Amino acid sequence: xxxxLSDPRRVEPDDAYEADERTLLETWLDxxxxxxxxxxxxxxxxxxxxxxVATSKxxxxxxxxxxxxxxxxxxxxxxxxxxxxxxxxxxDGKDLDFAPLDTADWDExxxxxxxxIEQAKEAVRGRPLTDTGxxxxxxxxxxxxxxxxxxxxxxxxxxxxxxxxxxxxxxGW
Numbered sequence: 001x002x003x004x005l006s007d008p009r010r011v012e013p014d015d016a017y018e019a020d021e022r023t024l025l026e027t028w029l030d031x032x033x034x035x036x037x038x039x040x041x042x043x044x045x046x047x048x049x050x051x052x053v054a055t056s057k058x059x060x061x062x063x064x065x066x067x068x069x070x071x072x073x074x075x076x077x078x079x080x081x082x083x084x085x086x087x088x089x090x091x092d093g094k095d096l097d098f099a100p101l102d103t104a105d106w107d108e109x110x111x112x113x114x115x116x117i118e119q120a121k122e123a124v125r126g127r128p129l130t131d132t133g134x135x136x137x138x139x140x141x142x143x144x145x146x147x148x149x150x151x152x153x154x155x156x157x158x159x160x161x162x163x164x165x166x167x168x169x170x171x172g173w
Contacts (some may be wrong), residue, residue, distance in 0.1 A: 010034035020114040022129060025146040032153030033067075033117060040110075043167065049101045052166035060163055061106060062098035063156050067087050068099050068113035071153055074145050075120035079133035088112060099166060 010031055019027065040048055040060045048061040067089055077085050090099040129143035165171050 007034065007038055008040060020096070021143075025129075025143070025150070028150045029146060030152065032150060032157055035157050036153060036160055037110075039157065039164050039170060043164075044172075045106050047051065047167045048106060049104070050163070050167050051099070054164060057095060057098040058159050058163060059098070059101060060160055061101055061104060061109065061138075061168075062159055063163075064113050065097040065101075065104070065109050067153065067156065068109070068116045070149070072118035072119045075123045076131075078118075078135045078140060079131075079142060079145060080123050082132050083134070104147060 010025060011034075012031070043060070045061075049059050051062075052060045065088070069090060072085065072088060076082055083089060087093075122141060128141060129141065129146070131142050132147070133142070134140065134141040161171070
């Protein structure tokens with residue numbers, strides 16, 4: 001079964017072929033955010049929590065929780081220089097965003113992820129790509145953060161593609 005990913009929430013980056021750098025970066029990041037959401041839709045809670053690779057903690061639900069942590073880390077902890085902002089799911093750094101998910105609530109976790117995306121957008125609104133945050137005591141530019149976030153989502157969307165295919169056979173980019 002081919003998954004229909006032609007959704008108005010997922011703006012095609014090729015609509016911005018000649019856009020300025022900031023528009024390209026924001027378009028690609030939003031494209032990947034929407035792709036992850038679409039990979040999770042149309043499934044039951046059990047299917048979103050499924051970890052079809054026996055040796056892996058990865059699930060679609062866990063990926064959404066993980067990306068909420070990543071959004072928070074880069075745009076609020078690093079860019080806004082708020083290193084004491086607590087982790088959402090994983091205060092001890094033990095991959096608790098990925099597992100266990102037995103009592104995890106999809107609607108709450110999706111809302112948390114969407115909230116972190118909105119907080120990220122607010123954090124960078126009106127700020128130039130050359131502005132810097134701090135990561136491990138070193139300056140890191142907003143430009144670098146955008147590129148890293150695109151890479152992070154792209155990698156995990158690849159995982160999501162495979163997980164979704166293993167869960168219900170749906171494929172599609």
